[in-house]
Amino acid sequence: MPEQKVVDTDYLLLEAPREKKFITGAQAMAEAVKRANVDMAIAYPITPQSEVMHLVGDLYAQGYLKDYYRAEEEYGTMSAIAGASRGGVRVFTATSGPGLLRGIEAIASWPGHRIPAVLGVLTRVVNAPLSIQPDNIELAYLLHSGIILLHAENQQDVFDMTLAAFAISEMVDVYIPVAVATEGFFVTHAKGYVNMTPEDMKLPPRDPYKAPVPVTDCEVPPARIQRDAPVQKSNFMSYLIHAVWQQEVWASNMRAMKYIYKYLGGPIEVVNPEAEVFVVASGCAAAQGREAVRYAQQEGLNVGLVKIKSIRPFPAKEVREALKNAKAVIIPEHNIEGWLSKEVKAAIPNSGIVTDGPRVYGGMTLPVELIMEEIYKSLGVKGKQRVVI
């Protein structure tokens, strides 16, 4: 059993000294699990998340976790995660693309069951056609589940968001699962610098009595619901309780925002707030957007970046404020549907200034030059950067 001392959550997340390492996104996620005092991890393999769960399995072998096993498939994994969490332990799992969809019936029920858990979502194309390459269309399926959804730009974000996710998920006024998403391969299998807290420090253990619902009482909802679904169809529960229960899930989702401010510095990051043209992006596309803003500034163009870290709760107020003087908004994404574009357009009063794209999908990379072309078009200039085909 490795020597780790329990430290205060705020100390670990905000004040503890950090050491820089050069690691992959998958390693970063596993390193966060190592420091999170996780009791149990349940795995089912699917590229590109398998490496995360391999590394978490290594943590189990080293004594950082109490239990770890491979479930039968993702539906079983996610159902078992709910059961374990309800039993009072801190849990972690990860999945990708079609695996997410295979387990989504259970995942979508987690918030209503008030299950604190952390789910790594390492994105991958959803078939058909099949590919193992990155594409984050799967996040669109999570948007309406009630789950808190954080989108990591790089390896550092993966570490910070995963570690904070355990704390946020278990707050009494939140107590719903948190998904930490990032692009498969582009982040999970590429190395980047990560400032990490010491590995001999860990979060306090989960206190299952510090909860808004009774601890694992299988006679009483919400735990009862998993063993006795018809209780929810009881004629002795008014329809209004179903409605206010759903409201409570979304209220809990919104309450997480203050912890996102506290532990992650807020739901958005703005570069060059006085800009006229903004690139708005999340995840790996934010890294490309950041590079595009750098090229643009080198060419003397007044372009800014709004990186969105929290997809749910969506920072509508913050996005509106950041874009209030914008003349054009460009939203690069790694999916065909443009789910982020739709969220941003719904949040701002003048959605006509938004360019839907550029978008790449099916595993294609997002060249910075594609974003630059949109920037030049928005500013009406002939620029230097071109996509070479």
Place this chain on the structure above:
Amino acid sequence: MSDKKIVPGPAGYMPEPAVFMGVELPPEGKALLYGEIVDEEQAMREAAKAMLTKSNPTIFPGPQVLWNWKEDVADKAQAILELASEIPNCRIIPMPDYRPKYPKIDPEAEINPNHPNLTILHNRIEACIFVGVHCHYANLSLRMIRAGTNCFTIALCAFMGHEEAMVSLRDVHADDIRRFKDVLVQVRNELGIEWTPKPPPRNPSLPKEEWEALNPLDYGDYMHLIIPRKGEENVTETE
């Protein structure tokens, strides 16, 4: 106070949740009053005024104070009884169970989070205090009460509080309940209400429990814990 966001209802068929209206939970040391963050003293005084001036004031204790499940609970329950003694004509109606009850609850004996309005409306309760109820169920109940009744709700929460209540105090333990009791006595004197402290009446509808008369069949589904099934009579070792 600026706009009161969370006021006694009825708010309507489908109530807008307080969180959606922008109400945030108070930081440590503060309280919520009508959805605004205020000092604890101000919130306590308003809560006291409601319990002293509105009809049929009632305290709804939940499972976390109804059973002596950990060390400090008995003291908290005692503090609640002391508070109830200081409120004229106060009743105590427990919320012992979050499950739907069959065929119907007795609304004079209990309140149930699946339909709290039944108890509120039957007893014409216009001011109530929730204490010792798990936060999830407190939020559901408080929202339904605000939707369908004109009851003034007060939440004494051991954690962060409840946006749906007209008054919400946080981090409430036995000492804080006694502090609230002192504020209530002060407000009572200021309002000129005369009252000799006395415990609330016993709930008239709760059936007397006669454990000696308990029949194994009363165990229902769990009967087989004490009466073995056919073929299981001689089992002595289990895995």
